[in-house]
Amino acid sequence: MSDWTDKLPEAARDYISGRRLDEVECLVADLAGVAKGKAMPASKFAKQAFFHLPNSIFAQTITGDYADMPDESEFTEPDMVLVPDFSTATAVPWSADAALQVIHDVNDQAGNPVAMAPRNVIKRLVQLYADQGWKPIVAPEMEFYIVARNLDPNQPIIPPVGRSGRRMMANQAYSMSAVDEYGRVIDDIYDFAEAQGFEIDGIVQEGGAGQVELNLSHGDPIQLADEVFYFKRLIREAALRHDCFATFMAKPIEGEPGSAMHIHQSVVDIKTGRNIFADAKGHETDAFMHFIAGMQNYLPAVVALMAPYVNSYRRYVPDFAAPINLEWGRDNRTTGLRVPISDPAARRLENRLPGMDCNPYLGIVATLVCGYLGLVEKKMPRPENTGNAYINADEIPTTLGDALDLFSECAPVREALTPEFCDIYEAVKRNEYKEFLQVISPWEREHLLLNV
Structure with missing residues (x-):
């Protein structure tokens, strides 16, 4: 686990220093700014470079409904590739166990930034x-x-x-x-x-x-x-x-x-x-x-x-x-x-x-x-x-x-x-x-x- 923790900001390293890191929350902001993603054991997070979420998270309304895709294409919900941006890693200090949260970049399966992702919009x-x-x-x-x-x-x-x-x-x-x-x-x-x-x-x-x-x-x-x-x-x-x-x-x-x-x-x-x-x-x-x-x-x-x-x-x-x-x-x-x-x-x-x-x-x-x-x-x-x-x-x-x-x-x-x-x-x-x-x-x- 030391390899990826070396990439963390100082505050995140200080937070987990001397503690057993229990969980990592992998986050993406949807159109409303709501945190979507997955939580996983730190041991599993250490072994994978990315994970997947369906593109439908960017078509979800604040009520939990889903809007129709603008191009009228079939709503097949293909997976997007989420890659951690370790510079965003930070503590989850209200958690009962030692946990970190990390914002992820969102790409399509060819490695291109997904245009619908709000963080990609500001980066562009x-x-x-x-x-x-x-x-x-x-x-x-x-x-x-x-x-x-x-x-x-x-x-x-x-x-x-x-x-x-x-x-x-x-x-x-x-x-x-x-x-x-x-x-x-x-x-x-x-x-x-x-x-x-x-x-x-x-x-x-x-x-x-x-x-x-x-x-x-x-x-x-x-x-x-x-x-x-x-x-x-x-x-x-x-x-x-x-x-x-x-x-x-x-x-x-x-x-x-x-x-x-x-x-x-x-x-x-x-x-x-x-x-x-x-x-x-x-x-x-x-x-x-x-x-x-x-x-x-x-x-x-x-x-x-x-x-x-x-x-x-x-x-x-x-x-x-x-x-x-x-x-x-x-x-x-x-x-x-x-x-x-x-x-x-x-x-x-x-x-x-x-x-x-x-x-x-x-x-x-x-x-x-x-x-x-x-x-x-x-x-x-x-x-x-x-x-x-x-x-x-x-x-x-x-x-x-x-x-x-x-x-x-x-x-x-x-x-x-x-x-x-x-x-x-x-x-x-x-x-x-x-x-x-x-x-x-x-x-x-x-x-x-x-x-x-």
């Missing part, structure tokens, strides 16, 4: 940047809710009871005492992250009751997408230890703010290592303006990736801390595209539109593909918005059906992300939307049953 996009001599840098901000256990889907989600014995209250943004109410969950998040070798840039209380924001340090988009994928699982496990749930739904509680995954992004010149958004004197460059223009021109077409469920659009309402516009501004949190205060080397653009319910690979892909197209097309953005941009809320789709229409019609996005991926993603989301429309809500029963 990063390569498109590299072909131009650029390297994108991102820093995600993760918002989520800690909520009371909800065992009956017909009942509303409510905040948990905190350390004081009272239910958590909203409108306590940045309150340290509010964070202390569920401090044991936060402690476990820190402990799990340390065991897994992840760096947390900071944790703060957000505006909702039990809503938390966790920030990650900037870095490579593929690595950061892997970390968010792992963090979602980590945070859920930490909450379960303390008799509550962690949820990444975009809008879990009626009347409370939604949860976003704001993404900070910059681009570095590979040869010089310099941020292309700032010139030698520290001024904003034309490339920075082109990047912003790409976001304004193409974000409507990728909203279906950043807001992938019907619930996602409940976050897109005015006056709930969700800027649903394509305006840009410096240090202006009412704009969908914000330029944070920074020194020139760290100049970046924050996309405030993605929801935390998105697949992290696809949420990061969605924002980076818009910037890439802007850099290639070299157009200029609209003038900066220096006022309250919350009132400009009619530029992006506000239903999943409309978002999918724009996604399917945008040729530049389809070419960059491949038609194979775009077709299967649209098919899965159309299926989910159709299923939702067959559900009768309590609102309909309350207001329509006897009144219409």
Whole structure:
């Protein structure tokens, strides 16, 4: 077993040092960002270089149904070849026995990357940047809710009871005492992250009751997408230890703010290592303006990736801390595209539109593909918005059906992300939307049953 363990990151080697490694979890993110794969004894994992899963894992909806293949081919579910990426190996610190989890690359039987796999989509996009001599840098901000256990889907989600014995209250943004109410969950998040070798840039209380924001340090988009994928699982496990749930739904509680995954992004010149958004004197460059223009021109077409469920659009309402516009501004949190205060080397653009319910690979892909197209097309953005941009809320789709229409019609996005991926993603989301429309809500029963 020593041969493959020599390939592990330091944190993973430290975790299993002096312990008997019991199990390895072989993981792949499906279109929803759900971990699919196999768990096997470590002794068996050591003996095989790859294993198989059917391609149908990328046609499965969030409800467990399967969408029809876009090309109308017979659904024979051929095996894909999954190869471990040992650089992603990390601990499973909530497991009773010593265990590791490893993200796998997904190839077809001829050794070609499977276009439908979200991790392959982001790897392809990063390569498109590299072909131009650029390297994108991102820093995600993760918002989520800690909520009371909800065992009956017909009942509303409510905040948990905190350390004081009272239910958590909203409108306590940045309150340290509010964070202390569920401090044991936060402690476990820190402990799990340390065991897994992840760096947390900071944790703060957000505006909702039990809503938390966790920030990650900037870095490579593929690595950061892997970390968010792992963090979602980590945070859920930490909450379960303390008799509550962690949820990444975009809008879990009626009347409370939604949860976003704001993404900070910059681009570095590979040869010089310099941020292309700032010139030698520290001024904003034309490339920075082109990047912003790409976001304004193409974000409507990728909203279906950043807001992938019907619930996602409940976050897109005015006056709930969700800027649903394509305006840009410096240090202006009412704009969908914000330029944070920074020194020139760290100049970046924050996309405030993605929801935390998105697949992290696809949420990061969605924002980076818009910037890439802007850099290639070299157009200029609209003038900066220096006022309250919350009132400009009619530029992006506000239903999943409309978002999918724009996604399917945008040729530049389809070419960059491949038609194979775009077709299967649209098919899965159309299926989910159709299923939702067959559900009768309590609102309909309350207001329509006897009144219409």
